[in-house]
Amino acid sequence: MPSITCFLAVLLSASILLASGVVHADISPEQYRQPPALWPAMNHSNPSAKELAPLPGLPRVSWHTPRTERLGYQLFFDPRLSGSGQIACASCHDPDLGWADGRQVAIGHNRQAGIRNTMSILNSAYFKHLFWDGRAKGLIDQALDPISNPLEMNASLPEVLDRLNAIPGYQQAFAKAFNSERINADHLAMALAAFERSIVSRPNRLDRFINGNYQALTDQQIKGLHLFRTKAGCISCHSGALYSDGDFHHTGLSYYGRKYQDTGLEQVTGRAEDRGKFRTPSLRDLAYTGPWMHNGLFPSIRGILNMYNAGMIGNTRLPPGLPPLSVHIKPLHLSSAELDALEAFLSALNQQPYRRPLPKLPDYLSISSWK
Known part of the structure; x- marks a missing residue:
């Protein structure tokens, strides 16, 4: 029979792992129904990842009046x-x-x-x-x-x-x-x-949740929020108020050497190490901005989640000439129920954008009068 000292040591180790986010046991929704500073720790592969947050006000510029x-x-x-x-x-x-x-x-x-x-x-x-x-x-x-x-x-x-x-x-x-x-x-x-x-963007359900309306998210969406911040690692790239780090990553979707080839950032920098990198899109209001990815080839959010869950195509299947995938891309081993929760959480990031009526334009100049 193990000693009480050994038992306490095991318990302490488990507590440390839970605190670091390495262990992904089921969480109680009440752990999130409190200010973000008190949420369980994030677990991600990006040291600069920021906590999810409402949009701040725009900084003023002299030419915007x-x-x-x-x-x-x-x-x-x-x-x-x-x-x-x-x-x-x-x-x-x-x-x-x-x-x-x-x-x-x-x-x-x-x-x-x-x-x-x-x-x-x-x-x-x-x-x-x-x-x-x-x-x-x-x-x-x-x-x-x-x-x-x-x-x-x-x-x-x-x-x-x-x-x-x-x-x-x-x-x-x-x-x-x-x-x-x-x-x-x-x-x-x-x-x-x-x-x-x-x-x-208009404030969405997650914004309202963060601002203290703790019924704005369902229990399933809170589980998805936890997965987003921990096991699924989404927050490594989709962080902060924009749900985007604004950076460029190689996820393996450049179709290099095939139809739809697009080398992305390399076309701007001329550097081979940037081949296949694209800017992380914002996830705000994503329900209204499909189809998705830089080539628009993906009409289903669940399909995209399935790809990331599988670790995309993996480095071993990359064609010659491409740099390794982003360090943030790896198999996630999410269950079907976890994918359901993650998809439910993503639905909380949407709020119908404001619509604008057509403005009245200055008197029209006919095409025949153009130089």
Whole structure:
């Protein structure tokens, strides 16, 4: 019979493991019905992972004013920013479709298909790097890229500026917003970015739970929250208020050497070690932003969970030329009931985004009058 000393030693060891999150015994929902500082410890593979949290207020910037936001609102919905006069920013970032487009990949000029899924602009003001490959450093840097992209709006920026300068309503609005007699590219980018900064998620059930409404999550969703923060390791990449670390990871979905090949971040940095890396998308309002992943090939959240549960394709099956998978990717060994709980928790991250009516645009300039 073991001594009482041995028994206490085993009990102490088990307590330490539980405190570190290594042991994933069933938890009581009451362990989470309290402030996050008192929740069970996270268990993850990313030392910089942050606790889940509500969105903070946006930091102020001098160029985002009520006037620039209203002007950007009009411009965002105005097809005159495109070469054909038929495509607006809102064509791919529809407020009725989670500020994305609901397609596998974007459809642009002359019905050309893009190569990537349209990222929602929800909460884009909080990210330091935009686009799946991070090529834009903030909203102003991003704003004009789609206008001149031949697969998207296919316009000449100088011609767009001449067109806007010929519309009295825009001349007056830009003059009031920027105290400038002539519309220029910098002011166009600032106006679009100011409106896009205003597209922010509404508080969801998890936000309400964190803020003290402890009935906002069901017991099953709380179990999913625990798995998200511990055994499933989701919080390694999907952390903080955005449920995203804003970083780039190789998850094995670049289809390297096959149809749908996309090398991601490597196209921006030119570094082989970045091949196959893409920016971690936010999970806020994910129910409204499908289909998912950078290629839009995945229409089912459960299917995605199953892939991560299996450890994706694993390093041993990676084709030559690809770097190893992210250190955060590994088999999770989640049971069907645990996957159910995790999926239930993800449903608590959604809140129907605000919808915006179509704005009234300045007097229309006919296409026949364009230069």
